[in-house]
Amino acid sequence: MTDLNWLAVIPEIVLLGMACLVAMLDLFVTCPKRRPTYLLTMVSLAAVAGLHLCALDDGSSVYAMQKMVVTDAMGHLLSLCATIAVAISLTYAQVYAGPRDLLKGELFTLSLFALLGISIMIIGNNFLSIYLGLELMSLSLYALVALRRDHAQSTEAAMKYFVLGALASGFLLYGLSMMYGATGSLDIGEVYKATLTGQINKQVLAFGLVFIVSGLAFKLGVVPFHMWVPDVYQGAPTAVTLLVAGAPKLAAFAITIRLLVEGLINLATDWQQMLMILAVASMTIGNLAAIAQTNLKRMLAYSGIAQLGFMLLGFVPSVVAGNTVSAGNGYGSALFYVLTYVLTTLGTFGLIMVLSRPGFESEQISDLAGLAKRNPMLAGVMAVFMFSLAGIPPTVGFYAKLAVLQALITTNSDLLLQISILAVLLSLVGAFYYLRVVKVMYFDEPAQGAPAVDASGARLLLSLNALAVLALGILPSGLMSLCAKAITQSLAG
Amino acid sequence: MQTMSFILSLAIWLPVAFGVLLLAVGRQENAAVARWVALIGAVIGFLVTIPVMTGFDNTTAAMQFVEKASWIERFNVFYHLGVDGISMWFVPLTAFITIIVVLAGWEVIEDRPHQYYGSFLILSGLTVGVFSALDGLLFYVFFEATLIPMYIIIGVWGGPRRVYAAFKFFLYTLLGSLLMLIALIFLYYKSGGSFQILDWHKLPLAATPQALLFGAFFAAFAVKVPMWPVHTWLPDAHVEAPTGGSIVLAAIMLKLGCYGFLRFVLPIVPDAAHQFAPVVITLSLIGVIYIGLVAMVQQDMKKLVAYSSIAHMGFVTLGFFIFNELGIAGGIVQMISHGFVSGAMFMSIGVLYDRVHSREIASYGGVVNTMPKFAAFALLFSMANCGLPGTAGFVGEWMVILGAVQYDFLIGLLSATALIFGAAYTLWMYKRVYFGDVTNDDVRGLSDINAREFLILAVLAAAVLWMGIQPKPFTDAMHVSVTEPRKHETQSKQN
Numbered sequence: 011m012t013d014l015n016w017l018a019v020i021p022e023i024v025l026l027g028m029a030c031l032v033a034m035l036d037l038f039v040t041c042p043k044r045r046p047t048y049l050l051t052m053v054s055l056a057a058v059a060g061l062h063l064c065a066l067d068d069g070s071s072v073y074a075m076q077k078m079v080v081t082d083a084m085g086h087l088l089s090l091c092a093t094i095a096v097a098i099s100l101t102y103a104q105v106y107a108g109p110r111d112l113l114k115g116e117l118f119t120l121s122l123f124a125l126l127g128i129s130i131m132i133i134g135n136n137f138l139s140i141y142l143g144l145e146l147m148s149l150s151l152y153a154l155v156a157l158r159r160d161h162a163q164s165t166e167a168a169m170k171y172f173v174l175g176a177l178a179s180g181f182l183l184y185g186l187s188m189m190y191g192a193t194g195s196l197d198i199g200e201v202y203k204a205t206l207t208g209q210i211n212k213q214v215l216a217f218g219l220v221f222i223v224s225g226l227a228f229k230l231g232v233v234p235f236h237m238w239v240p241d242v243y244q245g246a247p248t249a250v251t252l253l254v255a256g257a258p259k260l261a262a263f264a265i266t267i268r269l270l271v272e273g274l275i276n277l278a279t280d281w282q283q284m285l286m287i288l289a290v291a292s293m294t295i296g297n298l299a300a301i302a303q304t305n306l307k308r309m310l311a312y313s314g315i316a317q318l319g320f321m322l323l324g325f326v327p328s329v330v331a332g333n334t335v336s337a338g339n340g341y342g343s344a345l346f347y348v349l350t351y352v353l354t355t356l357g358t359f360g361l362i363m364v365l366s367r368p369g370f371e372s373e374q375i376s377d378l379a380g381l382a383k384r385n386p387m388l389a390g391v392m393a394v395f396m397f398s399l400a401g402i403p404p405t406v407g408f409y410a411k412l413a414v415l416q417a418l419i420t421t422n423s424d425l426l427l428q429i430s431i432l433a434v435l436l437s438l439v440g441a442f443y444y445l446r447v448v449k450v451m452y453f454d455e456p457a458q459g460a461p462a463v464d465a466s467g468a469r470l471l472l473s474l475n476a477l478a479v480l481a482l483g484i485l486p487s488g489l490m491s492l493c494a495k496a497i498t499q500s501l502a503g
Numbered sequence: 504m505q506t507m508s509f510i511l512s513l514a515i516w517l518p519v520a521f522g523v524l525l526l527a528v529g530r531q532e533n534a535a536v537a538r539w540v541a542l543i544g545a546v547i548g549f550l551v552t553i554p555v556m557t558g559f560d561n562t563t564a565a566m567q568f569v570e571k572a573s574w575i576e577r578f579n580v581f582y583h584l585g586v587d588g589i590s591m592w593f594v595p596l597t598a599f600i601t602i603i604v605v606l607a608g609w610e611v612i613e614d615r616p617h618q619y620y621g622s623f624l625i626l627s628g629l630t631v632g633v634f635s636a637l638d639g640l641l642f643y644v645f646f647e648a649t650l651i652p653m654y655i656i657i658g659v660w661g662g663p664r665r666v667y668a669a670f671k672f673f674l675y676t677l678l679g680s681l682l683m684l685i686a687l688i689f690l691y692y693k694s695g696g697s698f699q700i701l702d703w704h705k706l707p708l709a710a711t712p713q714a715l716l717f718g719a720f721f722a723a724f725a726v727k728v729p730m731w732p733v734h735t736w737l738p739d740a741h742v743e744a745p746t747g748g749s750i751v752l753a754a755i756m757l758k759l760g761c762y763g764f765l766r767f768v769l770p771i772v773p774d775a776a777h778q779f780a781p782v783v784i785t786l787s788l789i790g791v792i793y794i795g796l797v798a799m800v801q802q803d804m805k806k807l808v809a810y811s812s813i814a815h816m817g818f819v820t821l822g823f824f825i826f827n828e829l830g831i832a833g834g835i836v837q838m839i840s841h842g843f844v845s846g847a848m849f850m851s852i853g854v855l856y857d858r859v860h861s862r863e864i865a866s867y868g869g870v871v872n873t874m875p876k877f878a879a880f881a882l883l884f885s886m887a888n889c890g891l892p893g894t895a896g897f898v899g900e901w902m903v904i905l906g907a908v909q910y911d912f913l914i915g916l917l918s919a920t921a922l923i924f925g926a927a928y929t930l931w932m933y934k935r936v937y938f939g940d941v942t943n944d945d946v947r948g949l950s951d952i953n954a955r956e957f958l959i960l961a962v963l964a965a966a967v968l969w970m971g972i973q974p975k976p977f978t979d980a981m982h983v984s985v986t987e988p989r990k991h992e993t994q995s996k997q998n
Contacts, residue, residue, distance in 0.1 A: 382659075386618070390526070397651060402677075403644040409575075412640075412684070416578065419685065420692045427689075434681040441677055445654070445670060453658040453666050487575045494577055 015074035018081045021061040021089065022129050028054030029122035036115030044113050048104055051118045055097040055125075062090035069499045073135065077197055080135040084345070084500035087492065088132045088264050091349055092257040095356060096125045098475070099256055102360040102468045103249030109368035112157055112247055120157075121253060124150035128261040137186040137196040140265050144182070144229070147261060148175050151254055155246040167245025174228070174238045182225025188218025189274075198273040205276040219277055222269055223284045229262040232322060233291040236315045240299075243311035248366065248373065251307060252359040255314060256352050263348045266325070267341060271501070286326045290432065292319025297439040306375045309443060310358055313399060314351075316440055320433060321347040324414045327421040338501060339420070342494035343413035349493065350398075350406045350482065357395045357475040361388060364468050375447060380456030387469075389451045391476040398479050400444040401437055406482035411437065413490065510554050511568050511584040514594055515632045518548040518601065522624030529617020538609060541620030545605045548627060549598035559591055561979050564987030566637060566701070567591075574641070578691070580698050583638040588984025589765050589835060592977060593634040593758060596842050599966075600754045601627040604747040606959050607850055611746065611857050612660060619660055622652040623747060630755050634762060639687045639698040642766075646759065647680055653748070653756065661743040668736075668743035675726055675736040683723035686716050690771070704770040710778075717775035720768050721783075727760030730783075730820055731790040734813045741809035742862070746853030749805065753812050753845035758838045761819045765831070769823065776824070783824040788917050790817030795924030799931070803862045804855075807932055808848045811888060814921060815841050815900075821918055822903040825910040832985050833902025836977055840887075840895035840970055847884040847963040851877075854956055855936075859945045864935050868942035873949040878937045880952075880960040885933045887967045889926035895970035898977075 016023070032054065036047045063086075071082035100121060107113040127147025134140035152175065156168035190196055192214040193204035204210060228235040243251050270281050296316030303309035324344025327337075365372040365381075365388070372378075382389035398407035411434075418430040482489055521544025529537045560567060566585030574582040586594060604623050612619045629652070632645035650673055658669035691698050694706050708716070726733045737757075741749050769776055791814050798810035815837065822834030854877060855870070856862055871878035887894035890901075900922065908915030941947050952960065970977065 382618075383615075386526075402651060403647045408644070408647070412578075412688070415685065416688045416691065419688045422692065427685075430688075431682070431685055434685060435678075438674065438678050438681055442670070442674060445673060448654075449658060449666055449669070452655060453669070485574075487573075487577065490575060490577045 013073060013076060015072065018072040018074035019079060019133070021058050021065070022126065022133070024061065025054065025058050025122065025126050025129060028057070029119060029126060032122060033115065033119040036119065039115070042113070043108060044115065044118070047115055047118050048100070051100060051122065052097060054122065055093050055100075058125075059090055059093040059097070062086045062093065066090065069495070071500065071502075075139075077199065078136045078139045079130070079133040081133050082500040083496040084267065085133045085264070087345075087496045088260045089129050091352065092125060092128045092132070092260045095256040095260070095352055096121055096253065098356050098360070098471065099249070099252040101471055102252060102356075102363045105468050106249045106363035106366060107247070110158065110247065112249065114157070117154070117157065117249070120150045120154050124154070124253065125257065128257050131261040132264040134265065134268055135198050137190065137198070137201075140268060141179075141183060141186065143261070144265070145179060147258060148179065151250075151258065154250045154253060155242060157250060158247050161247075163245040164247060167242045170238055170245075171242045178225050178228030178235065181221045181228065185218045185221025185223075185225060188214055188221065192218065198268060201273045202275065205274060215274075215277060216280055219274065219280055220284070222274075223281055223288075226262065226266050226269070227288050230259065230266070230318050230322070231315055232288050232318050233295045233315060234288075236292065236295070239315055240308045240311040243314075244305055244308045244373075248307065248359055248363050248371070252356065252363070255310075255355050255359060259318065259348060259352055259355075263321075263345065267497075267500075270325070271337075271341065282326050285322050286429065289319045289322035289326065290429065292316060292322070293433060293436045297436050297443075300440070300443045303443075304375055305373055306362060306378070306447070307359075307373045309375065309447075310355070313440065313443070314355065316436070317351050317399065318348075320411065320414060320437070321351065323429065323433060324417055326429070327417050327423070327426055338494065338498045340414075340417040341501075342490075342497040343410075343417045345497055346413050346490055346493040347410040349489070350410045350479075353475070353482075354395050354398045354407060354479055357391065357472060357479065358399075360468060360472050360475065361392050361395070364388065364472060375450055376457065378447065378450050379454040381451040384456055387473065391472055392451060393448050394476045394479050396444040396447050398483070400441040402441070404480070404483040406479050406486060408483065409486040409490065508568060508570050510551060511586065511594070511631070511635045512570055513551040514548065514555070514598065515584075515628045515635070517551060517628070518544055518598070518624040518631075519628035521545075521548070522621040522626075522628065525617045525621035525624065529615075529621065531615060531617075534613070534616045537617035537620060538605075541605045541616075541624060542602070544620075544624050545598070545602040545627070548624070549595065549602055552595040552598045552631075555586065555591060555594050559586075559588075559980060561588070562983060564588065564984045568635075569637075574638070578640070578698065579696050580640045581638045582641060583699065584632075584635045584641075585637045586635050588981035590634045590762065591980055592835075592839050593755075593762065594631050596839060597627055597630045597634065597755050600750060600842065600846055603846060603850065603959055603963065604750050606955060607750060607853055608745065608747045609955055611853075614660065619656070619745075619747075622656050623751065626652040626656075626751065630759070633759055637700050639690065639700055639703065641698075642700070643680070643684060643687055646763075647677075649756065649759070650676060653752070656748045656751075657740055657744045660745040661748065663743070664739070665743045668739040671736045672740040675733070679723035679726035679733075682719040686719035686723075689716065689719075700766060703767075706771070708772065708774075710774060713772040713775035714778070717768060717772045717779055720763065720772070721779075724760040724763040724768065725786075727763065728757060728816045728820060729760065729813060730786050730817070731794060731813070732786075734790070734794070737813060738806050738809040741812075741849075742803060742805045746849060746856065749809075749849040749853075750846045753808075753849060754842040757812060757816055758842065761816065761823070761834065761838050764820065764823050765835070769831075777826070780824045780826070783820060784914060787817045787821035787824070788914065790814060791821065791918055791921040792924065795921055795928065799924065799928040801928075802864055804852045804864055804932065804936070805849070805862045807864075807928060808845065808852065808888075811848075811925065811928065812841070812845050814925065815845070818900055818903050818918065818921070821914075822899075822906060825906050825914070827906050827909055828985055829902050829909065830906030832978055832981055833899050833904075833906055835899075835981050835985070836902060836974060837899025839977060840899050840967075843963060843966045843970065844884060844887045844894075844896050847880075847960070847967060848888055850959060850963065851881045851884055854952060854960075858949055861945075864932060866943070867936040867946055869937070869939045869946055870949065871937045872941050873946060874951045876957065877952045877960070880964055881937060882933065883964055883967065885929045887971070889929045890922050893968070893971045895967045895974075897971055898974040
């Protein structure tokens with residue numbers, strides 16, 4: 011009991027307490043707009059974000075709960091961003107959810123619990139804590155997707171998400187138990203030490219690794235474990251899509267680092283190849299399938315598959331012939347990539363919500379027609395997001411791609427050079443469908459009878475979101491160094 | 504020099520700031536204000552570039568007006584600006600053309616003029632950035648960022664097939680530049696973590712990496728120039744773009760590719776450049792001769808001038824890859840003069856198009872009868888386009904042909920035939936559009952140019968004549984910058 015170290019996990023404890031408090035408070039809220047619940051949720055999120063922010067500077071790794079969890083620079087950075095992402099999602103959602111009878115206490119409570127799951131995944135230092143965090147997050151999200159329970163498409167999406175998600179959790183659990191069987195420990199540090207000895211049966215390890223990577227790939231939503239992504243993104247109410255598409259990707263990134271890098275780095279030559287195949291397949295299928303979509307949410311789902319595939323490339327160059335110098339570089343780039351991707355994604359789905367009205371979801375690409383005439387500000391905002399996803403400077407998406415590409419090329423490996431050429435060619439394919447959205451907004455005439463856009467509420471947040479994408483595109487230095495530093499400190503600790 | 508070191512930044516960011524201002528506060532209702540704000544922005548943008556011309560030191564090949572500040576620490580990227588004799592003239596040229604563009608769209612653009620002008624001003628600033636960036640990544644950021652405003656300009660204010668043209672323009676050029684990005688990162692790695700272009704100039708490289716780098720750079724710049732056979736985006740983009748868009752495309756954007764050859768290909772991979780020179784020369788000659796013939800059969804005036812631009816750009820690349828001073832200096836002079844001449848040619852077409860709304864040559868005939876003042880200007884520009892001595896078009900072509908004869912008589916002979924084709928298609932078009940009897944009511948109803956158009960054409964005419972009669976300031980400025988690096992460019996970089 012010597013190292014429970016409660017202080018280190020204060021943000022998570024606060025989050026748990028506030029989530030319970032919000033759940034109870036909501037029982038007494040009669041206001042149909044749920045102002046008190048919303049405000050308390052925002053206060054809780056602000057408090058948690060503040061705690062993470064204060065801890066961010068420290069940078070040292072602290073173990074707590076008998077090494078069940080570890081708090082380090084990367085963990086604080088990711089938790090901070092996940093908290094902000096959930097706060098932004100709920101702000102967008104508030105406008106959208108009201109008229110659709112979604113604005114219930116559950117939306118806020120479940121979001122907070124999902125965030126708690128995300129935070130636990132991010133700080134998990136033990137197979138069990140990671141798995142428990144994952145389940146807490148997943149179960150909350152399944153319920154959120156099904157929140158609009160009289161809506162056939164949502165229910166179908168929730169079922170798919172649940173069945174496939176449970177399967178993936180099973181994969182992951184199976185892989186983890188293999189690892190446990192082989193190394194005799196659930197602690198990530200112990201697993202690392204055990205694999206270092208080289209005494210472990212290689213076959214069991216490789217077998218377990220395959221299942222772990224499959225489970226991770228499902229949670230990230232990369233090919234060939236991507237089937238749920240388009241259906242869930244399209245079927246879920248947009249407010250929930252945002253919750254599924256944003257913060258959970260940060261958690262998936264975190265457990266990839268925790269499991270593969272911190273725990274199983276000695277198997278890097280094996281999992282690097284797997285991730286490389288996953289990455290190339292995701293970029294190819296994601297980009298090609300996105301071209302054929304007419305539904306904006308579905309298109310963004312496929313685009314997300316391709317984007318996360320690109321992000322995974324950051325894991326590929328990590329260890330070359332036992333040399334881990336380029337590792338920090340690659341992971342830092344991947345971290346930067348996933349953070350900026352989430353930032354952009356928040357904006358794109360936020361825009362869909364701002365454009366939607368009662369009885370009109372605005373989720374077809376053609377619904378954006380002539381937006382530049384109806385509302386130049388919103389069209390400009392969306393254009394910034396699209397150019398960022400396409401990786402055109404001066405938006406932040408370019409630097410994300412640049413960071414990952416330089417991590418690949420500076421390894422001086424011919425194979426990785428070829429892969430980076432393939433990656434840029436596939437991002438050219440990607441540019442086509444992002445440009446098409448800009449085309450619809452700017453070049454097409456508004457459809458007959460398309461109502462003028464009444465953008466209020468989340469409008470300010472949306473412009474701030476776009477400004478952030480642009481400002482980080484003009485001055486990316488700070489965040490880039492922060493990501494690199496966080497990864498270096500975490501791996502050293 | 505120290506006190507003036509922020510001039511290039513001003514030349515980049517002032518137009519951008521005006522552009523952003525227009526986008527932010529402009530409305531359809533206050534179009535008149537938007538026009539004036541745009542004009543003020545363009546003029547100020549030009550005025551700040553005047554010190555670049557007056558304060559330029561002709562005696563050194565070193566970079567001048569240098570600014571350097573750390574930008575992205577993690578990758579050792581700097582906000583590093585500066586010009587030498589090669590890039591110096593393109594800074595004021597860009598700003599000058601922007602004024603022309605703003606004036607050219609004055610009464611013509613009625614749909615969202617604030618966005619139109621905003622895009623052009625931002626484009627102008629970014630293009631100055633391309634010409635003055637001395638950091639590879641900064642160059643790339645500017646180079647790519649120019650695509651966005653141009654895409655919007657073609658797509659929103661273009662002709663009937665504008666969407667197709669805008670996509671083709673964007674994706675074609677993006678393909679090349681993405682490969683260049685790989686090349687830049689590769690150089691970053693090879694140079695031990697530097698994105699400085701000037702460091703790369705000194706970097707020794709073996710034959711294979713040089714060949715690969717050459718391929719990547721060639722993909723980016725050949726598309727942008729554009730060289731045969733990757734030129735097909737240009738006629739589409741030109742034809743569909745509004746007049747201002749065509750002027751900027753021809754006068755400025757095409758120069759980005761040529762400039763890239765000078766700044767990156769020749770100094771960084773000289774061995775590969777020599778090795779592949781026959782290929783480039785062949786493609787350039789095909790461009791000059793074949794595209795000249797293609798231009799001759801065009802029915803559409805804008806397409807004709809677009810093809811003529813490709814042919815003229817063939818001269819530039821030819822000049823660069825015959826590796827003598829006359830060729831390279833001639834290529835640069837040709838770049839500048841083509842900026843004026845092609846801008847003027849597209850402006851002339853714009854004047855006719857605004858009145859008749861047709862670009863077909865067959866829709867005209869006998870314009871000289873109804874628009875005598877305009878026809879006189881058009882004649883001067885047509886003469887410049889076919890390279891008549893005394894006009895800007897002559898100097899560059901003549902220098903390149905001289906250089907080519909020095910290099911190989913046959914190449915000189917072939918390139919000289921271009922003068923014949925150039926004269927043929929330009930004068931034939933002039934004859935069909937301007938001379939003869941008035942053929943239809945559209946032409947009969949034409950009114951001669953107004954004061955605004957007269958002003959634009961007169962300024963362009965002055966520039967065309969000035970450069971034709973007195974090319975010395977231009978060649979003097981670039982002389983040292985061309986000869987000095989040549990000394991080590993001719994040495995092998997392989998070790």
